[in-house]
Amino acid sequence: MVIGSPALMHAQPRDASADHRHGPDAPDAAMPAQASIKAQVKDFSFYYGQFQAVKNVSMTIREHKVTALIGPSGCGKTTLLRCFNRMHDLYPNTRYAGEIRLLPDGFNIVDRRVNPIEMRMRISMVFQKPNPFPKSIFENVAYGLRLRGVSSRSELAGRVEHALRGAALWEEVKDRLKKPGFDLSGGQQQRLCIARALAVDPEMILFDEPTSALDPIATAKIEELVHELKGRVTILIVTHNMQQAARVSDETAFMYLGELIEMDRTSKIFQNPSKQLTEQYITGHFG
Amino acid sequence: MDIERIIRRRRRNDVLFALTGATITAAVLLVLGALAFTLVREGVSRLDLDFLRSYPSRRAERAGLLPAWVGSLLVMLVTGLTGIPLGIAAGVYLEEYTRKGWFASIIELNITNLAGVPSIVYGLMALGLFVYRFHLGPSVIAAGLTLALLVLPIVIVATRETLKSIPQNMREAAYALGATRWQVVRHHLLPYSAGGISTGVIIAMSRAIGETAPLIAIGAVAFVAFLPPVPYSADAFAVAREWAGSEQLSVVEAAVYPGVAWLGTSFTVVPIQMFNWISRPGDDFRANVAAAGIVLIVATIGLNAVAILIRHRMRRRIKW
Numbered sequence: 359m360v361i362g363s364p365a366l367m368h369a370q371p372r373d374a375s376a377d378h379r380h381g382p383d384a385p386d387a388a389m390p391a392q393a394s395i396k397a398q399v400k401d402f403s404f405y406y407g408q409f410q411a412v413k414n415v416s417m418t419i420r421e422h423k424v425t426a427l428i429g430p431s432g433c434g435k436t437t438l439l440r441c442f443n444r445m446h447d448l449y450p451n452t453r454y455a456g457e458i459r460l461l462p463d464g465f466n467i468v469d470r471r472v473n474p475i476e477m478r479m480r481i482s483m484v485f486q487k488p489n490p491f492p493k494s495i496f497e498n499v500a501y502g503l504r505l506r507g508v509s510s511r512s513e514l515a516g517r518v519e520h521a522l523r524g525a526a527l528w529e530e531v532k533d534r535l536k537k538p539g540f541d542l543s544g545g546q547q548q549r550l551c552i553a554r555a556l557a558v559d560p561e562m563i564l565f566d567e568p569t570s571a572l573d574p575i576a577t578a579k580i581e582e583l584v585h586e587l588k589g590r591v592t593i594l595i596v597t598h599n600m601q602q603a604a605r606v607s608d609e610t611a612f613m614y615l616g617e618l619i620e621m622d623r624t625s626k627i628f629q630n631p632s633k634q635l636t637e638q639y640i641t642g643h644f645g
Numbered sequence: 646m647d648i649e650r651i652i653r654r655r656r657r658n659d660v661l662f663a664l665t666g667a668t669i670t671a672a673v674l675l676v677l678g679a680l681a682f683t684l685v686r687e688g689v690s691r692l693d694l695d696f697l698r699s700y701p702s703r704r705a706e707r708a709g710l711l712p713a714w715v716g717s718l719l720v721m722l723v724t725g726l727t728g729i730p731l732g733i734a735a736g737v738y739l740e741e742y743t744r745k746g747w748f749a750s751i752i753e754l755n756i757t758n759l760a761g762v763p764s765i766v767y768g769l770m771a772l773g774l775f776v777y778r779f780h781l782g783p784s785v786i787a788a789g790l791t792l793a794l795l796v797l798p799i800v801i802v803a804t805r806e807t808l809k810s811i812p813q814n815m816r817e818a819a820y821a822l823g824a825t826r827w828q829v830v831r832h833h834l835l836p837y838s839a840g841g842i843s844t845g846v847i848i849a850m851s852r853a854i855g856e857t858a859p860l861i862a863i864g865a866v867a868f869v870a871f872l873p874p875v876p877y878s879a880d881a882f883a884v885a886r887e888w889a890g891s892e893q894l895s896v897v898e899a900a901v902y903p904g905v906a907w908l909g910t911s912f913t914v915v916p917i918q919m920f921n922w923i924s925r926p927g928d929d930f931r932a933n934v935a936a937a938g939i940v941l942i943v944a945t946i947g948l949n950a951v952a953i954l955i956r957h958r959m960r961r962r963i964k965w
Contacts, residue, residue: 445820445821448817450745475823475825476823478820478821478823479823485814485817485818485821489812489814489817491815491819492837501822502822505823505828506823554818554822555822
């Protein structure tokens, strides 16, 4: 794992074999077999009251890959991410339009008739600031399982350990599972939150700038983790750190003022973007 | 230099303010101390177990506080069992379930205002509603419900304030895992706010325990020479037969009435007993009033101490 500040050009996508090309300018027909697509966003818009925060976005989220959403502050990347688990339902005066279809069953996440709780059972989320519950480390990870009706002690113990191992936290906490999650350091808390998200075997994990509150070493650990997780679970990550997008993602979507400007393989976006706006952003001319 | 002069002047102002503050604080403490001292000096001679074990009497040295403190306890029990759950439920509903809008704002404003309504007004309303409309009479249950109305706004406001202090990202974390609104409330918000809510509840209760006016309004009796019937005692069955209007009780009547007979009896509470004593001519009962005052203050301080303890413990456990 490269840490520190590698030049953007060093960041090679890990999956060089993925030579597909898609984005707003790629017709659906050019898509490979459905099996490798996890979610299909089509003509999707989102409104806060009258304000349109996400404008007519269409994109493809590939299964078991890391897709990064980048763009300057206020471009709608976090807003879009939070549509995937209907987080906006918690607040008044919000409205979704268009589709986010989750494959393979293909039902529309943002359809008001779809129960948001069902969506959240299938799609986990890791937040910007580590937000463990004021409960023990064990209970933090077990909570999602309890919500899904798991109550056998041995099953809980096994799955909590599995999730903590998956989040590279097990060795650090195995002797103090009963201690409060708050006692951990910031980076450990964020990995605890990742374990909490992982424990329920989600189809997809949404990361909302997961390292913006962490120091570089903790950040490197989280990035390493994201890299290990892909292949098992589809990851959508919002970041305003371009090096991070280059390091961890397979595909990158650049958003600006609520619109999707360009989406492509990460190497393509960072080395040879097709839109001038994208190039200006990644070379630091604005944002 | 100029700056030095400015700094010196500011420092002088600082000292001046600190001195003023200290003087005022000392004055207030002095008044409080004098009050407590007088109370103890006058009352301590009467304050013994017999005082707590005796019924009221025409002779001051034999008069006791038994029906009054038992009455206070029972009324508080009714108030606690009705006012606290209702208040917490209403607070949770208003804070977590209603959509914020003009309607919610109006309700919020009204509840805040209710907390400031003079307690005698609650008494008048309770007189009309509980005593006459519901035919509860001037009973323990009527008094308990009256004080429940009184503590309700305080409990609601305390609940809402505590819920507001829980960071939004806790709710989002729970919702994101697929929790329903009720699960978020039950598994997270209520446990995390238990400290703040119980502090508010106890402070509300310690206010209610000293209330006199609304209970006089609903017709509390000042001279009570008996205790409410112990559930399922012979006295309780006598009350039950009276309620049933026959000597023979049905199974349900026999099961329920004697258990709740105490709710229907007339009652007195400590502050009303004090009011009765102090309004008598002559100085005979002064010591009794002071002794009862000590009992009331100790109860209030005790409740507040519990509130502080709970808050302290919760603070240590949960830090946002």
